[in-house]
Amino acid sequence: AQSVTQLGSHVSVSEGALVLLRCNYSSSVPPYLFWYVQYPNQGLQLLLKYTSAATLVKGINGFEAEFKKSETSFHLTKPSAHMSDAAEYFCAVSRSGSARQLTFGSGTQLTVLP
Amino acid sequence: ETGVTQTPRHLVMGMTNKKSLKCEQHLGHNAMYWYKQSAKKPLELMFVYNFKEQTENNSVPSRFSPECPNSSHLFLHLHTLQPEDSALYLCASSQGGVDTEAFFGQGTRLTVV
Numbered sequence: 001a002q003s004v005t006q007l008g009s010h011v012s013v014s015e016g017a018l019v020l021l022r023c024n025y026s027s028s029v030p031p032y033l034f035w036y037v038q039y040p041n042q043g044l045q046l047l048l049k050y051t052s053a054a055t056l057v058k059g060i061n062g063f064e065a066e067f068k069k070s071e072t073s074f075h076l077t078k079p080s081a082h083m084s085d086a087a088e089y090f091c092a093v094s095r096s097g098s099a100r101q102l103t104f105g106s107g108t109q110l111t112v113l114p
Numbered sequence: 115e116t117g118v119t120q121t122p123r124h125l126v127m128g129m130t131n132k133k134s135l136k137c138e139q140h141l142g143h144n145a146m147y148w149y150k151q152s153a154k155k156p157l158e159l160m161f162v163y164n165f166k167e168q169t170e171n172n173s174v175p176s177r178f179s180p181e182c183p184n185s186s187h188l189f190l191h192l193h194t195l196q197p198e199d200s201a202l203y204l205c206a207s208s209q210g211g212v213d214t215e216a217f218f219g220q221g222t223r224l225t226v227v
Contacts, residue, residue: 004156036218043118043204043218044157090157102216104157 002027002093006105014113019063019078021108023091026072033074034092034102035065044090050074061085086112117141120205120219127195128227135190135222137205144209146188147216148180151202163188195226 007022025031032051036044048059055067065076074091091105118139127133139146148160162170163182177199179191188205205219 009154041123041220041223043120043220044206044216045218046215049215102159106154106156 002031002095002101002103004091004093004103004105006089006091006108008108009106010109010111012111012113013081015083016080019076019081019085019110021076021089021091021110023065023074023076023105024072025074025091025093027093027095029095032094033065033067034094035059035063035074035076036090036092036104037061038088038090038107040087047076047089081110081112083112083114086110118205118207118217118219120203120222122222123220124223124225126225126227127192129195129197131195132191132193134192135203135205135224137188137190137219139186139188139205139207139217139219141207141217142209143207143217144185145207146182146185147206147208148188148190149204149206149218151204151221153201157204161190192224195224197226200225 003026005024034049035047037047038044047063048057050057050067058064063078065074067074088107088109090107092102094101121136145164147162150158159172160174161180166182177194181189202221202223204221206216208214208216
């Protein structure tokens with residue numbers, strides 16, 4: 001079985017501040033991990049993915065995430081928030097990397113304050 | 115432009131109506147999916163089609179009926195829905211296999227009255 005827990009359904013940061021969105025996973029096999037972003041009235045867009053290569057993964061729009069096996073975590077960070085980063089962010093896990101087996105977290109709504 | 119197009123974007127229907135959601139992908143993918151996104155709940159995978167064949171049905175009620183006439187098109191036929199079926203329905207496609215990315219459409223916002 002696999003599952004994802006996103007800590008904090010709402011996160012607010014000031015523009016220019018560090019963004020940290022937390023994700024912990026549970027998987028019986030080495031996981032593939034993903035972060036997706038959803039802007040208002042839009043579908044999900046892939047930000048980045050971990051596929052057992054480098055533990056620090058860089059994605060689009062300046063985001064990155066670090067896979068920590070000992071902590072079963074895959075937190076998403078961005079050094080400096082921009083107003084355009086306001087959106088909902090979803091962490092997902094997949095046993096094999098196949099899109100057929102994606103399990104999503106509940107999502108974290110990021111608000112960026114001016 | 116994500117390559118996955120869903121129509122309509124918004125739909126309001128009564129509990130006795132019959133309607134259909136449409137999804138089209140222009141990416142040459144072989145797998146297509148329906149997800150349900152309800153408020154305050156994780157995305158729920160509903161159906162998976164691979165090369166037009168349904169490979170997964172995650173205990174979805176029969177009032178939701180999928181159809182995949184070819185690898186590029188996916189429909190979700192709706193009939194006698196309940197108000198709790200109101201949600202954002204997302205279509206996705208992928209090439210399938212290991213380490214493949216799912217590409218999502220913009221979704222259809224369904225309201226059942």
